[in-house]
Amino acid sequence: MSIAFLGPAGTFTESALRQIEPDPAHHLPVASVPAALAAVRDGRAASAVVPIENSVEGGVTATLDALAEGTELRICAEMLVPIRFALVALRPMELAQVRAVATHSHAWAQVRGWVQENMPEVEYIPASSTAAGALGLLASGESAGYDAAICSPAILAAHPELTVLADDIGDNRAAVTRFVQVAEPGEQLPERTGSDRTTLVIPLWSDRAGALLEILEQFSTRGVNLSRIESRPTGASLGDYFFSVDLDGHILDERVSEAVVGLRRICPTTRFLGSYPRAEQGVTEVEGRHTDGAFRQARDWVQQLREGR
Numbered sequence: 001m002s003i004a005f006l007g008p009a010g011t012f013t014e015s016a017l018r019q020i021e022p023d024p025a026h027h028l029p030v031a032s033v034p035a036a037l038a039a040v041r042d043g044r045a046a047s048a049v050v051p052i053e054n055s056v057e058g059g060v061t062a063t064l065d066a067l068a069e070g071t072e073l074r075i076c077a078e079m080l081v082p083i084r085f086a087l088v089a090l091r092p093m094e095l096a097q098v099r100a101v102a103t104h105s106h107a108w109a110q111v112r113g114w115v116q117e118n119m120p121e122v123e124y125i126p127a128s129s130t131a132a133g134a135l136g137l138l139a140s141g142e143s144a145g146y147d148a149a150i151c152s153p154a155i156l157a158a159h160p161e162l163t164v165l166a167d168d169i170g171d172n173r174a175a176v177t178r179f180v181q182v183a184e185p186g187e188q189l190p191e192r193t194g195s196d197r198t199t200l201v202i203p204l205w206s207d208r209a210g211a212l213l214e215i216l217e218q219f220s221t222r223g224v225n226l227s228r229i230e231s232r233p234t235g236a237s238l239g240d241y242f243f244s245v246d247l248d249g250h251i252l253d254e255r256v257s258e259a260v261v262g263l264r265r266i267c268p269t270t271r272f273l274g275s276y277p278r279a280e281q282g283v284t285e286v287e288g289r290h291t292d293g294a295f296r297q298a299r300d301w302v303q304q305l306r307e308g309r
């Protein structure tokens with residue numbers, strides 16, 4: 001079965017997808033992140049690849065929100081894609097001649113400085129993806145409603161008829177986006193590698209003082225490092241938030257499972273979105289008192305006490 005992704009071909013998401021499935025015959029392009037997750041939920045796709053975090057813009061809110069609601073899905077893999085943007089048009093033109101430019105909102109946010117400096121008067125036209133903006137130019141020409149698009153230079157391989165007006169225009173040249181592959185729960189958990197990530201959704205169950213501290217303590221007392229924590233409105237009412245959290249470690253690590261038990265006791269609607277290998281190389285450092293062995297030893301000791309020994 002195919003893998004759904006934010007299409008069309010030529011998006012950064014497609015570059016991420018190619019890392020795990022190079023054959024386009026197995027790719028199912030869709031128009032949005034919620035549509036990609038819906039394709040998994042209704043069985044049209046075996047899994048989906050969606051962006052989750054950008055090193056410049058932070059969490060991809062469309063993904064965080066769509067994973068936090070609806071039936072539970074599980075992240076089973078992650079991929080990193082270096083982000084480089086090109087400004088393309090149908091013909092060579094001066095930057096001053098460009099009146100409107102289309103791209104994805106996340107891409108727009110990452111070229112703001114360059115645009116301000118080089119095309120301060122240009123109008124921004126939102127597109128469902130970077131590739132959709134570029135292909136819209138090719139499909140509709142002058143009547144597209146814009147005369148340039150900001151997209152991945154990868155699109156030029158399939159569409160050499162596009163003219164590059166400017167390349168490498170990102171405000172941060174080291175920008176990277178992290179993508180995740182998401183499937184239905186029920187598949188086996190990805191194996192523990194020693195360099196894993198776990199993603200959780202934690203609805204803030206109370207707005208009393210110290211509620212967030214109580215959540216964080218579950219992790220800190222077990223030596224679990226959080227690599228991302230973001231609050232998102234649930235949409236139910238003002239002040240009603242959930243936290244989207246990434247932590248270093250696997251649910252099969254004792255320190256992580258103990259932290260999740262503690263969390264679930266104080267926040268019974270905590271959602272587990274999966275444990276999966278980190279894309280970056282390296283091993284998660286764990287202090288002696290937080291290793292699996294230390295947890296087991298302490299538990300065995302308590303067990304003996306409970307047995308009256």
Ligand SMILES: O=C(O)C(=O)C[C@]1(C(=O)O)C=C[C@@H](O)C=C1
Pocket residue numbers: 006010011012013014051054060083104106107128129130131177
């Ligand atoms: O529009 C695309 O090409 C995408 O794959 C989406 C997306 C995103 O949503 O962040 C992916 C990476 C870039 O940071 C910009 C846009």
